[in-house]
Amino acid sequence: MKYIDEFRNENTAISLSKNIASLAKGHDTITIMEVCGSHTMSVYKYGLKKLLPQNIRLLSGPGCPVCVTPVSYIDTAISILHKYTNNGANNNNITIATFGDLMKVPGSYSSLENEKSKGAHVAVVYSTLDALRLAKRHPERCVIFMAIGFETTAPTVAASVIEAEKRGLKNYFLLTSHKIMPPVMKSLLNSRELNINGFLCPAHVSTIIGSKPYEFIARDYNITCVIAGFEPLDILYGIYMLLEQIIKKEPCVNIQYSRVVKPEGNPTALALLDKIFEPYDAEWRGMGVIPESGLKLKSRYERFDALTLMQNKSEIRNLKSEIKGCMCGDILRGVKTPNECKLFRKVCNPEHPVGACMVSSEGTCAAYYKYGE
Amino acid sequence: MCLALPMKLIKNNGITGIAELGGLQREIGLQLLENVNVGDYIIVHAGYAIQKLDLIEASKTIALFESMGYPHEIHR
Numbered sequence: 001m002k003y004i005d006e007f008r009n010e011n012t013a014i015s016l017s018k019n020i021a022s023l024a025k026g027h028d029t030i031t032i033m034e035v036c037g038s039h040t041m042s043v044y045k046y047g048l049k050k051l052l053p054q055n056i057r058l059l060s061g062p063g064c065p066v067c068v069t070p071v072s073y074i075d076t077a078i079s080i081l082h083k084y085t086n087n088g089a090n091n092n093n094i095t096i097a098t099f100g101d102l103m104k105v106p107g108s109y110s111s112l113e114n115e116k117s118k119g120a121h122v123a124v125v126y127s128t129l130d131a132l133r134l135a136k137r138h139p140e141r142c143v144i145f146m147a148i149g150f151e152t153t154a155p156t157v158a159a160s161v162i163e164a165e166k167r168g169l170k171n172y173f174l175l176t177s178h179k180i181m182p183p184v185m186k187s188l189l190n191s192r193e194l195n196i197n198g199f200l201c202p203a204h205v206s207t208i209i210g211s212k213p214y215e216f217i218a219r220d221y222n223i224t225c226v227i228a229g230f231e232p233l234d235i236l237y238g239i240y241m242l243l244e245q246i247i248k249k250e251p252c253v254n255i256q257y258s259r260v261v262k263p264e265g266n267p268t269a270l271a272l273l274d275k276i277f278e279p280y281d282a283e284w285r286g287m288g289v290i291p292e293s294g295l296k297l298k299s300r301y302e303r304f305d306a307l308t309l310m311q312n313k314s315e316i317r318n319l320k321s322e323i324k325g326c327m328c329g330d331i332l333r334g335v336k337t338p339n340e341c342k343l344f345r346k347v348c349n350p351e352h353p354v355g356a357c358m359v360s361s362e363g364t365c366a367a368y369y370k371y372g373e
Numbered sequence: 374m375c376l377a378l379p380m381k382l383i384k385n386n387g388i389t390g391i392a393e394l395g396g397l398q399r400e401i402g403l404q405l406l407e408n409v410n411v412g413d414y415i416i417v418h419a420g421y422a423i424q425k426l427d428l429i430e431a432s433k434t435i436a437l438f439e440s441m442g443y444p445h446e447i448h449r
Contacts, residue, residue, distance in 0.1 A: 001395045003379040003414060003431060012438050019441050038375050065374045099419075101374060127420025129389075129402055149419070152375040156421040159404040163388070204375040207416065207424045230376065233438055259431035260416050260424050269405045269423060362374065 003259075007231030008046075016236040017051035023243045024053045031057045031195060032242055033334055035185065036202035037064030037362035038230050044371040046232040056239065059194075060367075062184050062332040063202055065149045066101045066360035068284045071323075073177045074107030077146060079316040080175070080309055081120050084142075094309075095121040095138065097131040098146040104359045106323065112146075128160035135164070135172040144306045147174040152204040154178045154295055155269035158276040161297075161304055173306040176296055179282055181205050182213045183293035189221050193335045198242040200235070201227040203257050208273075210265030211253050218251040229257035276301055285356055286329015328355035331364050338368040345369065377418035379426050385411050392417055 024030065034040055040060045043049060049058060062068055077096060084094045096112060103113040103124065116122040121141070125131050128145060135143040147157045157174065164172040181202060188194050201214055206227040214225045224245040228238025238256040245252055255261050273295070282294025297305050310316060325343050330336035338344045338357070348354035350366060357363035367373075380392035385403065392401045392415060402421040403409060414426035 002381075003426060006431075006435050009438075015441060016438065036375060063375070099374065127402070129400065129420045149374060152377070152423065153419055155405050155423065156402065156419045159402055159421060162404065202375060204377045204416070204418055204423065207377070234434075237434075237438065256434075259427045259434060262424075266405065266424055268407050272405065360374070 004231065007229065007233045009233065012233055013046075013051060013236060016233065016240060020056070020236065020240050020243065021053045023240065023247065024055055027055060027247065029055045029057055030197045030243065030246055031059055032198045032200055032239060033059045033061045033194070033196045034200040035061035035063040035181065036205065037067065037360065038203070039200055039228070039235060040064075040364055040367050041362045042230050042232060042235055044367040044373075048232060048235060051236065052239070056243075059196065059334045060331070060364040061334055062188070062284065062287065063150065063181065063205070064332075064357070064360050064362050064364075065153070065179065066105060067328065067332060067356045067363045068179060068287070069102070069105060069148055069177055069356060070283045070285045071106070071108050072283065073148075073175070074105055074111065075109070076307070076316050077112065077144070077175055078107055078110050078115055080144065080306060081115055082317070083310065083315055093141045095123055095134060095141045095143045096146060097123045097125045097134055097143055099148070100124045101360050102146055102148065104353055105356050106353070106359075109317070128156050132160055132163055132167075132169065132172060135169045136167070139171055142171050142173060142309065144173045144175055144309075147176040147178060149178060150202070150205050151180055151208045151273070154277065155208060155266075155272050158272045161276050161301055162272070164304070172304065173309065174297065174304050175306040177282070178277065178295035179284065179293055180279070180295060181209075182216075183290055184284065184287070185214075185217060187287070187290045187293070188333060189217070189223070191333070193333060196223065196334075197246045198224040198226070200238050200242065201225050203227065203229045203234070203261070206255075206257070206261045206265070208266050208269050211255055211261065211263045214253045218253050222251045224251045225253040227253070227255045227257055227261050229260065284332070286332055323354055326355040328357045328365075331357050338365045339373070341365075375418065377416045377423060379414045380417045382409060382411055382413050382415050382422070385409065390422075392422070
């Protein structure tokens with residue numbers, strides 16, 4: 001496939017790996033955090049760890065939207081379903097539209113998959129275009145789209161709001177839990193739990209936001225950032241670029257994925273985000289509330305908020321219990337690896353996930369499980 | 374979840390279009406891009422084009438990989 005296969009060439013990968021080894025030779029351990037779950041998946045899928053010398057350590061970060069979705073978000077969705085299904089068939093008019101990855105994520109007492117098996121209307125969609133189609137086809141139902149994702153996905157949701165407004169779709173709603181990356185990276189750096197030398201920054205988040213939002217990391221924390229694509233050669237070359245800057249001790253932000261990422265990002269998408277959403281202090285699974293790290297609907301678009309379907313907040317059944325023994329939070333912060341979790345493989349596996357890092361196909365635990373680290 | 378693939382735009386209807394990858398065609402949203410034309414390669418995420426692929430930069434990156442040296446012992 002054009003513009004994909006060129007970035008998966010095995011011989012070039014081996015050549016890049018030798019160049020990395022020669023650059024890293026004689027240096028102390030260099031730790032690089034790949035912030036994004038899609039990078040983690042590529043690293044495991046293509047066996048890239050085996051192509052790196054022993055003194056380069058890759059650490060997975062918090063960039064997996066499903067993994068960081070808090071228990072309370074799933075509980076809220078299920079509370080809305082229950083309110084409208086427990087009151088008899090006449091009121092049973094809620095359809096939840098969601099990306100497939102969220103289906104198995106455990107809330108504190110149920111999951112969307114579990115609710116679907118009990119008869120609730122839960123539809124897996126590929127995009128907000130599908131959710132809009134559902135709303136148009138079923139004017140008698142309220143279609144609630146589970147709006148999760150980072151800066152990559154949020155503009156597609158913003159576009160759906162504009163479209164729903166234009167088409168006069170009064171039965172389209174969002175349950176939002178959008179997150180943004182730079183504040184969580186800042187929070188990781190401030191916690192001082194992490195000892196890293198560089199960030200491999202997300203490819204498609206940066207497609208939207210550009211390279212400028214990472215500049216404070218190089219300037220204030222002396223940590224080098226490289227925005228790399230998700231193909232194996234992009235990642236290897238991104239690591240090579242990181243090493244060059246780390247060794248020179250000249251922290252900066254560089255773009256490896258220049259065929260897609262521009263310093264200014266995507267101005268059309270950014271303008272749309274700004275029109276529909278505003279930042280707020282958001283909760284991350286296992287990491288608590290991080291200042292200005294989420295996006296919520298602006299008051300002008302409040303009528304799209306699925307929470308307006310609940311008359312009062314007390315109707316939301318939220319047990320707030322983090323799951324006992326689950327180390328997702330520590331793993332998302334890069335301070336523990338799945339092998340250090342007592343539940344990993346024994347109780348928690350892809351068939352019966354306990355924590356969200358095992359549910360999402362790009363969660364660190366799922367990658368460790370599948371590729372057997 | 375932030376995966377996105379390069380697809381070729383084969384039809385532009387304004388707000389939406391049809392894009393193709395490996396023989397597979399899909400309707401995609403075009404609201405997030407300006408000045409996109411049939412024949413352009415676009416990066417598609419969750420049903421929307423989020424950026425155009427810069428063909429010149431793509432060739433530069435490939436040329437850079439190749440210029441990094443190609444250890445002779447791995448020639449087949």
